[in-house]
Amino acid sequence: MSQSPPSISIIKMYASREEIYTRATKGRYATLRWVCVWLTQMMFYGLPWLSWNGRQAVLLDLGARKFYLFGIVLWPQDFIYLSLLLIICAYALFLFTAVAGRVWCGFSCPQTVYTEIFMWVEEKIEGTRSARMRLDRQSWTLEKLARKSAKHGAWGVISLWTGFSFIGYFTPIHTLAGEVAALSLGPWQSFWIGFYAFATYGNAGWLREQVCRYMCPYARFQSAMFDPDTLIVSYDKARGEPRSPLAKAGPAGAATGSCIDCTLCVQVCPTGIDIRDGLQYDCISCAACVDACDSVMDKIGAPRGLVRFTTDNALLKQFTPRQIRQRATRPRVLIYCAILALLVTALFGSLLTRTPLKVDVIRDRGSMAREGNDGVIENIYRLHIMNTDEAPHRYRISVRGIAGLTLAGADEVELAATGARTLPLTLRLPAGQGKARNNDIVFELRALDDERIRVTEKARFYVPPAR
Numbered sequence: 001m002s003q004s005p006p007s008i009s010i011i012k013m014y015a016s017r018e019e020i021y022t023r024a025t026k027g028r029y030a031t032l033r034w035v036c037v038w039l040t041q042m043m044f045y046g047l048p049w050l051s052w053n054g055r056q057a058v059l060l061d062l063g064a065r066k067f068y069l070f071g072i073v074l075w076p077q078d079f080i081y082l083s084l085l086l087i088i089c090a091y092a093l094f095l096f097t098a099v100a101g102r103v104w105c106g107f108s109c110p111q112t113v114y115t116e117i118f119m120w121v122e123e124k125i126e127g128t129r130s131a132r133m134r135l136d137r138q139s140w141t142l143e144k145l146a147r148k149s150a151k152h153g154a155w156g157v158i159s160l161w162t163g164f165s166f167i168g169y170f171t172p173i174h175t176l177a178g179e180v181a182a183l184s185l186g187p188w189q190s191f192w193i194g195f196y197a198f199a200t201y202g203n204a205g206w207l208r209e210q211v212c213r214y215m216c217p218y219a220r221f222q223s224a225m226f227d228p229d230t231l232i233v234s235y236d237k238a239r240g241e242p243r244s245p246l247a248k249a250g251p252a253g254a255a256t257g258s259c260i261d262c263t264l265c266v267q268v269c270p271t272g273i274d275i276r277d278g279l280q281y282d283c284i285s286c287a288a289c290v291d292a293c294d295s296v297m298d299k300i301g302a303p304r305g306l307v308r309f310t311t312d313n314a315l316l317k318q319f320t321p322r323q324i325r326q327r328a329t330r331p332r333v334l335i336y337c338a339i340l341a342l343l344v345t346a347l348f349g350s351l352l353t354r355t356p357l358k359v360d361v362i363r364d365r366g367s368m369a370r371e372g373n374d375g376v377i378e379n380i381y382r383l384h385i386m387n388t389d390e391a392p393h394r395y396r397i398s399v400r401g402i403a404g405l406t407l408a409g410a411d412e413v414e415l416a417a418t419g420a421r422t423l424p425l426t427l428r429l430p431a432g433q434g435k436a437r438n439n440d441i442v443f444e445l446r447a448l449d450d451e452r453i454r455v456t457e458k459a460r461f462y463v464p465p466a467r
Contacts, residue, residue, distance in 0.1 A: 355453060
């Protein structure tokens with residue numbers, strides 16, 4: 001008896017992307033998103049063009065290893081400030097997430113901001129949601145080709161300008177603009193402008209919600225920072241269910257809920273989720289569904305808030321807005337606020353009281369010490385001096401720590417504004433002074449024109465042991 005061949009099932013490990021056609025919406029949260037778009041982009045595109053003391057106000061000059069932030073000049077030795085700034089950003093993210101969920105993602109994240117800009121361009125050129133869907137379904141025509149070309153051309157211009165502005169933070173932007181105009185852009189600048197433009201074009205134009213779903217790690221661990229009193233975009237199931245296309249707002253105990261199943265909340269969602277299914281990691285808290293649902297509630301004469309920013313506890317226990325605000329100041333949030341305030345105070349306090357002078361002392365590696373015919377012991381050092389002030393200064397160098405220790409040669413040095421210099425120095429110690437081997441000493445540099453500028457740096461003077 002013949003046997004039938006075994007059936008083979010194919011399991012696809014990758015699901016092809018389904019195009020999301022986002023519907024435009026209006027409302028208070030849509031307005032707030034565009035306010036964030038304008039503020040962030042005015043800052044991003046405008047900061048490189050601001051001047052401060054005759055130079056670019058914000059410039060991270062990697063070649064010169066100097067970082068200009070308005071009136072502050074930082075050097076690689078100031079890396080601690082960058083570390084502190086990153087820690088502050090992390091705690092701020094923790095605080096915002098504990099209070100209001102992924103509001104950063106929904107309103108200020110660069111991926112959200114540029115996607116919003118690109119979708120606006122797309123709507124202006126290709127039309128509304130239904131028009132875009134019809135355009136993509138129809139065969140290629142001259143009109144379709146013209147609209148698609150215009151859209152991608154506009155995306156390309158925005159992307160290139162974004163890449164140019166980004167590189168303007170690392171190369172003086174006026175110099176960069178001149179090189180672009182003269183078609184003499186260097187290979188380094190060309191590569192990074194192209195790379196950042198390509199990333200903007202790909203992420204905001206093509207990947208869009210896939211960046212939030214698959215590439216962003218924040219979506220994966222956000223739940224660890226949520227608690228029942230965190231404000232999240234939520235669907236009020238008790239009020240909305242059961243759904244009915246003909247549902248109207250009615251008295252308590254009505255047979256149908258307030259949700260008329262219009263699916264507008266799904267159509268406006270940039271990640272294509274249905275908020276009525278509950279909190280999902282795809283939700284970026286942009287509140288587009290809140291605006292869409294509120295507009296529907298206005299039309300059917302029902303109270304707003306079927307979809308709204310609220311907390312799990314508020315939905316479960318029917319909290320009033322005042323009770324929600326009171327529970328926002330819970331211990332977890334207060335701890336985040338205290339730590340954040342402490343870090344911000346430490347950062348600004350340190351920046352405001354920092355001395356605009358840095359000194360590194362490096363011993364000569366060629367020899368530990370050398371002894372002259374008269375018994376004088378000499379040690380050779382290199383002083384790397386950095387003037388982090390935007391004014392020139394003249395400094396006097398002195399050394400102490402051992403009786404009789406003197407500095408051979410000139411004891412003054414002048415540095416230009418934000419200048420640096422490596423100075424070889426020889427220290428001399430008469431015979432019989434100091435102990436054998438290492439002796440602790442201190443270099444001191446003092447500005448002759450400003451008594452407040454004074455820096456000390458520890459070092460060691462080596463005395464060979466007696467033979």
